Amino acid sequence: NTCFAKILEIRILGVLNYFSEAAEKTYLRDSKIPNLQREVMSLISDFEQSSEIWRNYVAVDLIDKLSALKKVLPIESHAQELRAQYEVRVQDEYSEFFSNVEKKPLNSQQRLAVVRDNDLNLILAGAGTGKTSVIIAKTLFLLKTRQARATDILILAYNKKAAQELMERYESRTKSIDFDITDTPTIKTFHALGRDVLKQMNENISISMLQTDSVKLLMWVTDWLRSFIDESDTGLPDFIKILYEPVNPFEFETRAEYEQYLRDNEYRTFKGDLVKSYQEVIIANWLFEHSIQYVYEPQYRTKARIEVGIDYRPDFFLPEFDTYLEHFGIDRYGKTRADIDAKKYGEEMESKRALHKEQGTHLIETYHYEWCEGVLFDSLTEKLQAIIVNQERDAGCKDADTEFIDKEFERVLWQPVRRPREEILIALNEMGLVSKKAEILLDCLAAIRVEDIHHGAVLTRLQNRKIGFSDIWAKILNKLVDDYLSELKRTQTIDFDDMIVRASGAMTLKQYKPQWTHILVDEFQDISNARMNLLRELVSSEKKPSLAVVGDDWQAIYRFSGGKLELTTQFEKLVGKNTMSKLETTYRYNDNIAHVAGTFVMQNPEQYVKTISSQIKVDSPKVFLLDESIGEDNSLVKKVSMTIATLRDNTPDESIAVLARYNYLLQECRDHNRRQGIRDVQYWTFHGSKGLEADNCIIIGFFQGSSGFPNYKQDAAVKEALLPLADAYLHSEERRLLYVALTRAKNRSYLIANAAAPSEFILELLAPKYGLRIVSQ
Numbered sequence: 001n002t003c004f005a006k007i008l009e010i011r012i013l014g015v016l017n018y019f020s021e022a023a024e025k026t027y028l029r030d031s032k033i034p035n036l037q038r039e040v041m042s043l044i045s046d047f048e049q050s051s052e053i054w055r056n057y058v059a060v061d062l063i064d065k066l067s068a069l070k071k072v073l074p075i076e077s078h079a080q081e082l083r084a085q086y087e088v089r090v091q092d093e094y095s096e097f098f099s100n101v102e103k104k105p106l107n108s109q110q111r112l113a114v115v116r117d118n119d120l121n122l123i124l125a126g127a128g129t130g131k132t133s134v135i136i137a138k139t140l141f142l143l144k145t146r147q148a149r150a151t152d153i154l155i156l157a158y159n160k161k162a163a164q165e166l167m168e169r170y171e172s173r174t175k176s177i178d179f180d181i182t183d184t185p186t187i188k189t190f191h192a193l194g195r196d197v198l199k200q201m202n203e204n205i206s207i208s209m210l211q212t213d214s215v216k217l218l219m220w221v222t223d224w225l226r227s228f229i230d231e232s233d234t235g236l237p238d239f240i241k242i243l244y245e246p247v248n249p250f251e252f253e254t255r256a257e258y259e260q261y262l263r264d265n266e267y268r269t270f271k272g273d274l275v276k277s278y279q280e281v282i283i284a285n286w287l288f289e290h291s292i293q294y295v296y297e298p299q300y301r302t303k304a305r306i307e308v309g310i311d312y313r314p315d316f317f318l319p320e321f322d323t324y325l326e327h328f329g330i331d332r333y334g335k336t337r338a339d340i341d342a343k344k345y346g347e348e349m350e351s352k353r354a355l356h357k358e359q360g361t362h363l364i365e366t367y368h369y370e371w372c373e374g375v376l377f378d379s380l381t382e383k384l385q386a387i388i389v390n391q392e393r394d395a396g397c398k399d400a401d402t403e404f405i406d407k408e409f410e411r412v413l414w415q416p417v418r419r420p421r422e423e424i425l426i427a428l429n430e431m432g433l434v435s436k437k438a439e440i441l442l443d444c445l446a447a448i449r450v451e452d453i454h455h456g457a458v459l460t461r462l463q464n465r466k467i468g469f470s471d472i473w474a475k476i477l478n479k480l481v482d483d484y485l486s487e488l489k490r491t492q493t494i495d496f497d498d499m500i501v502r503a504s505g506a507m508t509l510k511q512y513k514p515q516w517t518h519i520l521v522d523e524f525q526d527i528s529n530a531r532m533n534l535l536r537e538l539v540s541s542e543k544k545p546s547l548a549v550v551g552d553d554w555q556a557i558y559r560f561s562g563g564k565l566e567l568t569t570q571f572e573k574l575v576g577k578n579t580m581s582k583l584e585t586t587y588r589y590n591d592n593i594a595h596v597a598g599t600f601v602m603q604n605p606e607q608y609v610k611t612i613s614s615q616i617k618v619d620s621p622k623v624f625l626l627d628e629s630i631g632e633d634n635s636l637v638k639k640v641s642m643t644i645a646t647l648r649d650n651t652p653d654e655s656i657a658v659l660a661r662y663n664y665l666l667q668e669c670r671d672h673n674r675r676q677g678i679r680d681v682q683y684w685t686f687h688g689s690k691g692l693e694a695d696n697c698i699i700i701g702f703f704q705g706s707s708g709f710p711n712y713k714q715d716a717a718v719k720e721a722l723l724p725l726a727d728a729y730l731h732s733e734e735r736r737l738l739y740v741a742l743t744r745a746k747n748r749s750y751l752i753a754n755a756a757a758p759s760e761f762i763l764e765l766l767a768p769k770y771g772l773r774i775v776s777q
Contacts, residue, residue, distance in 0.1 A: 005057040012062050015043045019069065023082045026147065027117040029564050030079075030577050032543065037075045044070050053606055054356070072590035083116070083579075090115045094144070100177050101140055102133045104587070111579035114138045117518075120539075120570050120578035121548040123450060126612045128588025128693075128744035129595075131550045135520055136169050138548065139185055140177075142518055149647035154516040154538070154545075156190055158523035162691070163189050166522065186516070190531045194499030198514050203502070208493035210484075221445065222438040224483060228476065229425070229434070236421060238472045240285065243433060245717045246468030247278045248372070249329060255339035269296070270427040279371050280315065283327060286377055289424060290416035293319050300324075302359060306351050314352075314363075321387050324360040326352060331369045388414055412740075436695075440716045445484060447722035449497040450562035452530040455481075458722070465721035473718055500530045512535055514541040524551030528562030531722065553607045557687060557737050561614055564724040569606060582610055588693055589746055590616040596623045596749075601739035603764075604729040621773035622748045625765065627755040630702075636665075637672040639752050642699055647696050649745075654695035657682035659741045661701045661709040669700070684739045689744050697745035699738075702762045704751035710734035710757055715742060732758070 002033060005519060022032045047054055047066055072078040083370050091098065091111050098114070099105040106114065113123045113134045126133035135155065142148040167187045174344055188196070198205050210217040229235040244267060252258040256486035268273050269284040273296040285295045298317040306312045316325040321359055327338055328349055336342040356363040364383040370376040407612050428434050447459065459474035467473060488494060494502070506512040519538055521527070527535075527549075549571075556565040591614040597610045602629060624642065628636045641659060647656055660679060661665050667681040671680060682694060701709045710731040726732065738761060741747055753762045765772055 008054060008058050008583065009062065009240070011754060012043065012058065012066065015039050016062075016065055016069070023072075024086065027086055028075075028079055028082050028624055029119045030492040030545070031119045033075050033079060037073075040069060040075065041073060044073065062367060087112060087115055090145075092142060094141070097141070097144055097691040098137070101173065102130075102138045102534070103176075106130075106133065106137060107584065108133050109581065109583050110469055114141050114585060116579045116581055117142075117546050117548075118579040119544075119546055119688075120569075120571075120576050121546065122524075122580045123548060123583065123610055124554050124580065124610060125550055125583040126586060126610055127268050127552065127555060127740070128586035129583035129612070130585075130587060131552075132166065132169060132524070134583065135166065135522060135550060137256065138174050138520060140169065140179060142181070143181060143272055148518050150185050152377070152515070152517040152642065153185035153520070154193075154514075154518070155185055155520045156193065156522065156535075157187065157523070158526055160189055160192075162522060163187055186229065191496050191499045194501075194503035196504040196536065196721050197506055198494075198499065201506060201512060204492055204494065205499075206493045208488055208495050209335055210487070210627065211493075211495040218442055221442045221480070222435055224432060225438045225441060225450060226478060228479070238476065239434075239437070240289075241469050242472055242476070242718075243285075243360045243645070244278055244281055244435065249277065249279075249337050250331070250368070253338055258337065258339060264292065264712060265362070265706075268431060268433075270424070270431060270433075271418070272431055272515075279327060279329075279368065279376075280474060282371075283316070283366065283376070283380070285323075286380070287316070287318070288427070289419055291419045292321075292416065294321070294325075295531070300355075301361065304355050304359075306348050306355070312352070312355065321362070321384060323384075323387050323479070324356065325364050325366065327366045327368075329368045331372070364389075385414055440719060441480060443716070443719045444722055445480055447562065447719055448477065448481055448529055449495070449501075450528050451722065451724065452497075452533060453499055453722065462718065463719050465717070467718050467721050468627070477651070485558065488625045497530060500534050504530070504534045504537050507534075507541065514545075515543060517545045518558070519545050519547045521549040522551075524549035524566060525553050525556040525568045526551070526558040527567055529564055530562070532564065532567055554601045554610070555690070555740050556737055557690070557733060557740060559724055559726060559733055562724065565727060566725065569608065569727070582608075584610050584612050585614055586614050586743075589743055590614050590618045590622055591621070592618050592622040592771070593742060593745060593749060596765075596772065597742040599741050599770060600742070600761075600765065601735055604732050604735060606727040606729055606732070621771055622745075623770075623772050623774045624744070624748065625762070625774045625776070626750055626752045627776040628752045629755060635671050636700060636752065636754075639701060640669050641673055641676050641678060643698055643750055643752070644673070644681060652697070656680075656696050656698065657684055657689070657692070657694035657744060658698045658700065659684050659689055659744065661708060661711065661737065665701050684744070686741045690740060693744050693746055695745070695747045697741070697748075698750045698752065699741050700752045702759040704757055705758055709738075710761055735761075769777040 018038065022028060022036050026038065044066065067485055072082065098111050100253060102767060107130075110130055114137045123131070123134060125134070139153055139155065142153060143150060155163075155166055157166055160173055167184075170187065173179070174659045181545075187192075195205050210220055225239075229239050232765065234390055245264075245265075247261065249258060252261065262276065267278065267281040273283070273284060275281050275296060276574045284294065284296060295317045297313040297315065300314060304312045314324040315327050317323075318325060326349075329340070330342075330345070330349075334342060334346055334347045340413045353363065364380075364387065366376060366380055366383075370379045417775070447453075451459065451755060455474075459470060459475055462470035462473050488498070503512070503661065507514065514537075516538070519535070521535065535547065539545060549568075551568055552566060553568045556563055556568065559565065571580075589597075594612045596615045598610070602609065628639045628721075630638055630642075644656055645657075658666060658669050659667075663685055666685065670683050682692075684692060703709070704712075720726075729735075750763070751765070751772075753759065766774075
């Protein structure tokens with residue numbers, strides 16, 4: 001009997017101790033729940049089946065504990081309750097630690113983010129809410145509570161500067177709180193971690209010159225493209241096909257949308273003519289390729305007008321044929337682009353035909369629908385052949401011995417003759433079309449490498465985005481990637497992407513076994529697919545480490561370099577079940593800036609809802625809207641100087657930063673201010689301002705157009721297709737850029753815009769809900 005009692009006691013204490021370690025002394029992890037449920041359920045089930053016997057042999061306090069344990073079944077349903085109890089208990093026990101671990105006591109949200117230690121933890125941190133404080137405090141808390149040693153902890157930063165700042169912050173805080181730590185955590189960038197993994201495996205880690213010298217890399221891609229064009233019969237035709245992205249004008253819903261497309265896409269022919277559309281440029285280039293002389297939009301022989309106030313200029317004149325060519329934008333049923341009056345357009349077509357008939361000039365016509373049906377150039381060839389027949393007949397030479405016409409069947413023997421290959425290549429190079437396409441190919445190479453896209457997936461992405469000539473693009477890009485990798489192999493070097501991709505591969509094959517038990521990631525909203533793959537390998541390693549990622553979807557601004565926002569906004573779906581914490585109290589800027597910036601960025605419903613409050617309360621607007629016009633040339637830079645001068649007079653001890661979307665605007669301001677003797681002002685691009693702050697920020701560049709803000713001009717469509725999927729909300733990343741810019745200011749933010757042609761964002765910010773203070777003459 002004594003032996004039986006002892007066996008029961010050992011079993012009960014074992015399960016109780018297991019439960020305490022998993023759900024009371026530490027944060028209950030999702031991965032622990034199934035096994036914990038089985039152990040507890042098995043014990044409770046056995047107890048209930050033989051409760052009378054157990055009560056005879058087991059101490060009352062253990063029976064009471066069993067009864068209490070039964071109340072948390074099923075554990076899945078009581079997990080949040082158990083975690084909440086742990087959070088309260090730990091915050092109380094370590095209250096002094098949380099008050100002193102940073103310069104300011106951690107607030108309640110920060111403390112929760114520190115103590116929560118699920119398998120996966122997502123910490124959403126608004127601008128200025130202390131994400132770095134949480135990362136350092138979380139690290140020190142793990143050490144303080146002996147849940148980990150310093151060597152068990154890996155902290156991954158977005159770039160080298162951020163990694164250095166985290167290390168300095170860690171060392172500073174350990175000294176300030178007199179924390180006796182002999183070892184330090186591993187604090188690295190993803191690339192540095194990958195490099196270390198390869199180094200430990202005795203693999204080559206020499207960095208290619210192509211990676212460290214951007215000019216050399218572009219030269220290599222340009223030379224590669226020239227070789228691709230030259231090395232096969234299909235090289236040149238394939239290159240010509242992908243020179244311009246096929247665009248169907250009928251797909252535009254409004255005139256504004258179409259005009260925006262025209263502003264953003266310059267179509268230059270092989271001869272250098274600036275034409276108005278994709279279909280015009282391919283017609284012009286076909287004529288050039290086949291040695292057919294043409295004049296684009298010539299003055300017609302009479303000053304006739306088809307449209308009011310506009311002299312008639314046909315699309316093309318072909319001198320050798322003494323013929324005009326009009327390309328009409330209609331389908332087979334006479335329908336036009338959505339914003340064009342089809343009836344009026346049809347009448348203008350008839351007026352042009354009538355004018356040519358009246359003046360005795362030859363006119364041939366091509367149509368939008370011929371391009372859609374893939375017969376545009378066959379049709380054009382036939383029409384040119386017909387011109388020859390008609391001209392010979394009109395000249396009374398039907399039976400003449402001519403090289404162009406088969407006299408018996410009146411069949412044209414003439415065919416367009418392709419211009420010598422060398423002449424076409426000279427034209428392409430003189431127009432800079434090869435070098436421009438090389439720049440796009442370089443961007444595509446970078447996108448494929450950072451996204452770790454394999455051959456088949458390249459074609460799939462291009463087809464999914466309906467990229468014209470997807471098969472040709474995929475063939476060229478896959479060959480480019482293969483030849484690039486061969487070049488790295490030939491030179492026995494690697495690039496930065498290799499560091500991450502090859503390190504991930506080594507972990508997949510168990511050639512490298514990570515030993516960390518806790519992994520923390522900074523700036524998670526900007527993580528790329530390749531980095532996420534590396535993280536997945538780390539998390540799935542033997543140690544099954546917990547992962548805590550810190551980021552702010554409102555500040556995701558690096559899609560152009562592979563940042564995959566949906567890994568944050570769809571974390572549960574794409575990464576896994578997690579515990580989410582939010583940091584919503586900012587210590588940088590006042591509540592008025594918080595209101596303006598937060599309201600603006602939250603217009604996008606695809607982001608997490610956060611209610612950012614500020615410790616700094618003000619009773620008047622601190623975001624100002626200024627008119628850049630002062631009735632002089634260079635009014636913008638002068639307005640910036642005037643604003644700086646006013647701030648210097650009123651708040652001489654406060655810092656000032658000028659921010660813009662583009663560097664050229666900052667350079668203009670910097671040069672002007674230097675001539676005016678203005679010093680001690682910071683100049684930041686919106687992207688470069690991330691993590692920085694100033695007392696007063698002057699934000700410029702709010703005008704319309706492809707170099708305005710928001711930037712309407714998209715990257716080349718093929719590059720867009722290879723980048724991570726963008727959220728659907730219009731100007732979503734540009735909106736987040738302005739949020740970043742607004743939240744750099746601690747005290748006041750000044751937006752300088754052109755009142756005569758304000759950007760879309762300025763027009764929105766004029767709404768009463770934002771409460772901007774408008775300062776304008």
